[in-house]
Amino acid sequence: MNEIIFNNTSMPVVSGCGLLAASEPFYHIDRTADFNVMIYVFEGAIYVTEGTEDYETERGGLIFLKNGIRHFGKREIPKGTRWFYAHFYFNEAPVYESIFAPLPKCLAGLSGSGTEERIMEFCDLCSSESGSRDRYINLRFAELLSFLAYDQSENAPPPKLSDRICRYLSENISSPFSAKALEGEFFLSYKRLAAVFKAETGMSMQQYHDRLKMAEARRLLSSTLMTVGEAAMAVGYQDPLYFSRRFREMTGSSPTEYRRAAAMKM
Structure with a gap:
């Protein structure tokens, strides 16, 4: 199979x-x-x-x-x-x-x-x-x-805390990462949330949120006519230069290079 x-x-x-x-x-x-x-x-x-x-x-x-x-x-x-x-x-x-x-x-x-x-x-x-x-x-x-x-079983247990955090972060992909907002959402200290998330996923909440942002940025750059600056704003980066630097750190290429390579594959 x-x-x-x-x-x-x-x-x-x-x-x-x-x-x-x-x-x-x-x-x-x-x-x-x-x-x-x-x-x-x-x-x-x-x-x-x-x-x-x-x-x-x-x-x-x-x-x-x-x-x-x-x-x-x-x-x-x-x-x-x-x-x-x-x-x-x-x-x-x-x-x-x-x-x-x-x-x-x-x-x-x-x-x-x-x-x-x-x-x-x-x-x-x-x-x-x-x-x-x-x-x-x-x-x-x-x-x-x-x-x-x-957990597609009808009798599946409630979702883990890390799954709930993942959903929250995905729904707030365009917002800045905020420890205070997470504490308000889950009624737990940020230290506790961070420890559980790291233990269950192997990464920090900030890393996961950054990764979601870059995944959405790659989609926007490869499938829309947004400028790099517009794509940066759409995923919560106010500074296009900082966005470009983070994009290169996480993907190995600049936003412009990534868009060019994606266009060549189409």
């Missing part, structure tokens, strides 16, 4: 997503993609072969397909099948101690469950035309993958 490994400190990048419906029977496309695929079936069934393994995903079923492996159809997908898909990859990231877990290859019987509700919420975000869509889509997908990798 071709597992996709989720790293709790990495940021997935969604390159395409949407809700589709089959107006006529068809076979799954024959391809070897450079991105991973998540498919959730709302109605009907998806039949796909990955490498040498045949998969049948029916209503309420979820499947992940791994990049670099041939996917194709041997059996017709019936008319009326309705499904949600997300194409994604994981960005390059600094090496920190991390927690790794395989995403489930397949899940079934999710109709009406909390898991389906989470998928539908993400599907709604993908379909949204609001300005917040592009800003939050990767963050929300990271939360969904984390849920599927670690």
Whole structure:
């Protein structure tokens, strides 16, 4: 089985997503993609072969397909099948101690469950035309993958403190890092929060917040026409020169060099 490994400190990048419906029977496309695929079936069934393994995903079923492996159809997908898909990859990231877990290859019987509700919420975000869509889509997908990798059981324990902190920091990606704000949000001393977060993730909260900012900055530089200064402001840096210096420290290239290299790959 071709597992996709989720790293709790990495940021997935969604390159395409949407809700589709089959107006006529068809076979799954024959391809070897450079991105991973998540498919959730709302109605009907998806039949796909990955490498040498045949998969049948029916209503309420979820499947992940791994990049670099041939996917194709041997059996017709019936008319009326309705499904949600997300194409994604994981960005390059600094090496920190991390927690790794395989995403489930397949899940079934999710109709009406909390898991389906989470998928539908993400599907709604993908379909949204609001300005917040592009800003939050990767963050929300990271939360969904984390849920599927670690605690998609209906009886799962409450999220760890570090997971709650990660969510808070991701929702405040454009704000300056603030120890006081964290203490006010979680009603714990900053010293305690820092110790727990470091023990559970292997990095500091400041490092994690900086990493989120740079992941969003890379997305803005590679997929929008924002200037370097505008991208810096969007992720909370008032000084473009300081932003450029931090960007180079964390990625190994300047914002301009990164944008040029990203454009050459398109």
